[in-house]
Amino acid sequence: MMKPIQQLGVIIAVILTLGSTAMAAEGGNPKKGKHLYKKECKACHSANSEGPELTPMAKTMAQWDRFFTRDQHKSKPEVFKALSEQELKDIQQFLYDHAADSDQPQTCG
Template sequence: MKLMKVLIVMMVVVFACTAVFAAEGGNSRKGKYLYKKNCKVCHVSGAEGGELTPLSKTQKQWDRFFNEDKHKKSPEVMKKFSEKDLKDINQFLFDHAVDSDQPETCG
């Protein structure tokens, strides 16, 4: 019985933490739309930016890109997006990174 109570408490804590992090993150569906509309133009095979899909990086690498790198080779690209748009794109790439539960390309 005590084990059951501990498991229930742990599940509630995990759920609460997940809800907090989800509220601070971006909208993955909107991020996919923004990525396909704005980023994929330069990031397909043979294009100027080279092929880049969610599968190109791990979740940690995507977060590092958005927090530190910020498109160092062409920083002006990032300036056209609002902070919310960048969070949405980052969320899409993070959610479908090579080490995520749902890895996928951008299609």
């Protein structure tokens, strides 16, 4: 039997773990995200396009999370509004998984 104080410790540890993962990109399908990125984003984010050239490793994991949760493409809000919540999660996951400080940085989208 655990003492109540030990049980409390376990509960706090679980809450801290859940809390920290909730901050990071999750729940997205990176494979779908890659496909969606090519379809929905690349046209405006390649060389000589309307927006700046972008690749997953153009930003860090934290910067991608911030972009999707706070900025939400505010320079052209209609871009994100045209996509579903799940589609945006998938794109975010793809970019996050290959960000500059990720395990597998990727230069191509």
